[in-house]
Amino acid sequence: MRDYDEITAFLGKWGPAQKLIFLLLTVSVIPNGFSPFSIIFVGDTPEHRCSIPGNLNLSQAWMNRTIPLVPGTQVQYSQCSRYRLDVIRSLSEVFPDPDLLNVSGIEEEPCLDGWDYSQDQYTSTIISEWDLVCDDTWKEPFATSLYFFGMMIGSGGSGIISDRFGRKIVLFGTMAVQILFNLLLTLSPSWEIFCLINFCRGIGEMSNYVTAFVLGSEILQKSIRVAFSTFGIGCLYAVGYMMLSFVAYFVRGWRMLILTLSLISLLYIPLWWFIPESPRWLLSKGRVKEAESIIRLMAKKNGITPPAALFTDDELEHMQNKQAKSVPVIQLIKSRNILVITVISMLIWMIVAIGYFGLSLNVPKLHGNDYLNCFLFGAIEIPGYIASWLILQKCPRRLSHVGILALSGGVLLIMNLIPSNHPISTVLVLIGKLGSTCAFSMIFAYVSELYPTPLRNTGFGVSSMASRAGSIIAPYIVLLGIYQENLPFIVMGVLMVFSAIVVLFLPETFKIPLPDTIDQMQNIKWCPGSQSDSTQTRINRVEMSKEEML
Known part of the structure; x- marks a missing residue:
């Protein structure tokens, strides 16, 4: 019985239709690159x-x-x-x-x-407008954390909504949410209203990114998916990150900055007529004619004549039955192996998020020009995503993560030995950001390979929620700098080195078949031991496959 990939293999792997979908979906995440980091300039504290x-x-x-x-x-x-x-x-x-x-x-x-604020760099920020200084210094990181809390809610809710109503409608619906609340944010009369709207803005931010990720993964062929999820989406996200510094350089008032970024997002509305719904999702809902229409349109764009009948009745029934049944979240703690993997995965995701967002939000505290530093922090992500793509193709998951996390944490700890006004300090932070970006990109693939099929979405969602918790904590790690300038780097460095050690207790998944059942997880060696984990796991899975065939 053929699966969906075999049935649509006649489309080819990299035709004009796939290239267009790849391009449009990656371009759609550009606003996600500047939205979470606009607070760097919107919430900066002038002299x-x-x-x-x-x-x-x-x-x-x-x-x-x-x-x-x-x-x-x-x-x-x-x-x-x-x-x-x-x-x-x-x-x-x-x-x-x-x-x-x-x-x-x-x-x-x-x-x-009150206070007098310097206008050498900004005409206004939320700090200068609402006097969020001295005893009220905590209010700026609180507003940022609320935004990330909204992202956490959005990342959890968007999956449920997109499974019910479709990928495309959620993708563009959350784009509209981002634009709407960005516009409302510019009208905020007080810090309290700003926090409320900023929270709602965060809900749309993460939902859009995750939905684009899922939609591309379901439409594109297997050989393109890894490149799309790492190199493709990651690099265009970084482009948005770099665009922020250019726009902020010319727009120095916080309200006008957010308005300008909102108007840029309006340019993506016409993509509705070019990005299709996921045929996989349509088939899972029994909407066969709509799925066939999209597949035939892709074939036409690729200059290919499709078969007269794309699916037989047996194949349609098979695809319907193959949909993974929902598994209670409690399954993540019933098995010792799965419990250990879940706890370690959540811990790593949270620490990597603290490092990634903590370093990004700390840009105004670095030596040098804020706008140049922000641009460099965005630019350094591009080699990070490229490196993660190459590493995922060629290298073992566990040792790769250990090396990257240890490098990132190590350079941040060295920061304590170098004067903050020395240019080498910025170079070290950039290396730390490169490592955290690479680790963040790779952990998506690693976690998806750890869980069996019935628990994969659940495990991935729980781990993603942990990363959102890390992003909520990150602004307060940055706030530690008011007590000691290098304290945020010390805390993030120690956490990342610790996470490198923790990764050693995860099983290796490189070149190993994905586990299909929860029972297969019982045979995984999650702690590095005597015999090679990968070898033993492969033997166990082959033996189980033979038993199933018999």
Whole structure:
């Protein structure tokens, strides 16, 4: 009995129809590249100091003495306190020249009249508009975490909705959600409303990316799927990431920046008429005529004459019956092997997400130009996706992940030995970002190979939810930098080195058939032991296959 790939093999692997679908789906994820990282510029903190009312009638010399210096420095002024203005005013009446006395002993007070913000880099950010500084510093990472929480909700819900209503409608529906809430975000009258809309925006963000991933994987042939899911989608995501720095360089106000990015997303609406629904999904729903229509249209674009009858009755029945039955989530903890794999997978996904998003959101704290650094962080992802694609083709999964995670964590720990204003520090962070990107891309393929068919979607979904939890934590890892500049790098470095060690306890899956049943998982050697895991696992699966044939 032929499966779907065999039935549609006459289309070829890489004809004009497949190339067009590959291109359009990868292009559709470009907005996903700049949406999660726009907060780098929208939520950046400009240089600021306490505002001093103009009705004090102080001379310029005394105005310059109203803000205390940060202890231990001679040029850095406090951003959260000032000298008591009533005392300053009294002293100014007695001593016209402030150099005649030492003002450092005067009692300090908080910024009771707000703050003055530098506009050298930005005309406005959410920080300067709503004074999210000093005691309210926590509000910016909280708003970012809410966005990632929305992504977590979206990644879980989009799969259920797309299984019920179709891939295409969810793909474009979530595009509309992104555009709508981006536009609403520009109208936010307060920080609280901004947080609410930002959460809703995150729901559409991840749903669009995941649906494009699934749709391409179902339409394209096996030999193209790995390239699509790593090199294709990843590189265009990185293009969106790089575009952000260009747009932000010319648009310095946060509302206008988000509006501009929203207008760019509007350009993708016409793709509705060129991207087809998944024939696999249509067949699973019994919509045979629609599936045949799409397949015949692809054949026409490829210049191929399709068979008179694409499917026999037996083949249609077989494809319907082959659909994997839903398996309760509790199956992930009933088996010891599956439980261990699930726990380790969730841990790795969460740590990799912390490293990836933590490094990305920390761009404003790095030495050098923010816009150039953001561009470089996007550009470094392209070789990361290419490397992951090549590694997945040629190398064992376990040792590859160990090496990449250890390298990323190691260079971040070395950061503590180098002055933050030295250019080599930015180079090391870029290497860490390269490694985290590569690991993030590869973990998709690795996890899908670990689980048996009935649990694959469930296991993948649980692991993905763990990565979203990591992205929620990431802004607070970045916030640790207010206590010690290199502390975020130390925390992320330690976590990534730890995850490299944890990966050693996963089974090898390179060149090993995917497990089809939960029973096959009982024979997997999840901890590196005496005999080669891959060899033993292959022997077990071959023996089981022979028994099934008999």
